Amino acid sequence: MSTIMDRTRGAAASPKSPWPETPWQAAGRRLVDCPSSSVGLVVLITLLLSVPTAALIGARFGNGPLERALAAGQGSLAFALLGGLLGAAVGLAWGVAATALGTRAERSLMRLAERLAGLPLVLALPLAAGLAGRGLWVLAPAAALTAAPFIALVTRAELRTLLRREFLAAAQAAGVPPGRILRRHLIPNAALPLAAAAWTALPRALAAESFAGLLGLGLPTPVPSWGAALAAAIRAGDPAALAAPALLLALTLWALHAVGDGLRAAVGGRSQHAAVGGGRP
Template sequence: MTEHRSPLYFALRRFADNKAAVVSGLILGVIVLMALFAPLITPTGYADQAYLTSALAFPSAEHWMGVDDLGRDFFTRIVHGARVSLSIGFAAALFSVLVGIPLGAIAGYYGGWADWLVMRLIELFSVVPPLLAAMLLGALTNGGFVTIVVIAALFGWVQVCLLVRAQVKAFREKEFVRAAQALGASPGYIIRRHLIPNSISPIIVGFVLAIPLAMMLEASLSFLGIGVPPPVPSWGQMINVGMDFMYFYWHLAVFPTAALAITVLATTLLGDGLRDALDPTLKGR
């Protein structure tokens, strides 16, 4: 009976068997919902200094994560920081996919000089340390949301490109591609209508795995002071400020660090789970 099941059925079953990926997906889902509905679940605005008399207060029933040095509710800052990190992560991942898909498809389908050119471009971006390049570009442009997204996308497309290239190379000699060529279909048509749709699995995996890379890059730049400008909350920026108080007011460094670590770990494990579930070599298991 199982031989009549669709590939999606086997992928979902493999994903469900991966408990770490399932739990990570649930955790990430909760974080995304908190970020989306941040104004509804937080007592104040992220920049409101409504608790100056309680500045640096420790976590309590009134302030779940305490109060920062400027009298702002820290839970509010953490939740709104999730908005910034996830927005940058998703935006950078989207741009990475938009760049990586066409380059990977062209390299995989045509081979020859096109493949050589794309691989040299990949090698160029692979040898440049992303953080150092991001620091330079961030310093030149004074950081900001758009700058960080562009910087993250410049380095995030490489993995997507390699995944799509490998998939297209595996499919370009298949019978359905040969049939389309024999019927006179153009290379662009074959890539758009046949090869890219059959490469959707690595595209999804590449998209998900590009998110934590962009989030870590944003946190690093914000930690160094060239990321998202204050008072917009960023976990990296909050960790930087918390380092000055960590020996006495531990919550200012611990909570943003934990939020960043949990989100990045959950996204990475989810991406690994999707990669294993969508691996065509595991079909039918």
């Protein structure tokens, strides 16, 4: 009798959902289950909430080194988001075009991506600012360049791996046009790993802008940034003013990388969800 009651309580404590878990839900669960990525998410959310609050408090009541450093993060975080999104979009389009346009175009595009990825692209932003000025129309594409070649290589590799899957081979054998295969099968199945690859554009854009700001070639002077704050603290010889933006920048970069690692680990564990929609051709 007690055994039957224990089983009944156990079944009630862990009910099964009538709906199957989607690949995105499974990846999100694995991301949250990873301790480092969970901490990274908390850090990023805290920073995103603290930075505008610190800027508002500083404008009204004055502030100390930490408040000034948080307020300086407004420009850095906004630019990292802009440059990261642009770099991710360019890299994804680059990889998709290389896969869709045929063998000759693929070789040319990927050869260019490989050569660019082997260069110290963090120098692209200060070089562009020094040669063409510090306008946003110059800095944002230069920041995008720091991530786009890498994302293009990952995109092409992921799409090529999917092309060897059985359900895609069946679609090709059935005479489905390449454009429809790309739109209906490749891109939906590659969405999760490509999203994880695109995330890497954010820390790359932030690091590039901070390096350029440290050299005095980052965002324009009225726009606050951690790189500019570091440069000003070094010129003034103020250790307290130097420590706060340096720690916040390092913490943000760590959090972005931790979340990126968690995303890649979450995508790598989606064995039972390898094909979206059942992988039907």
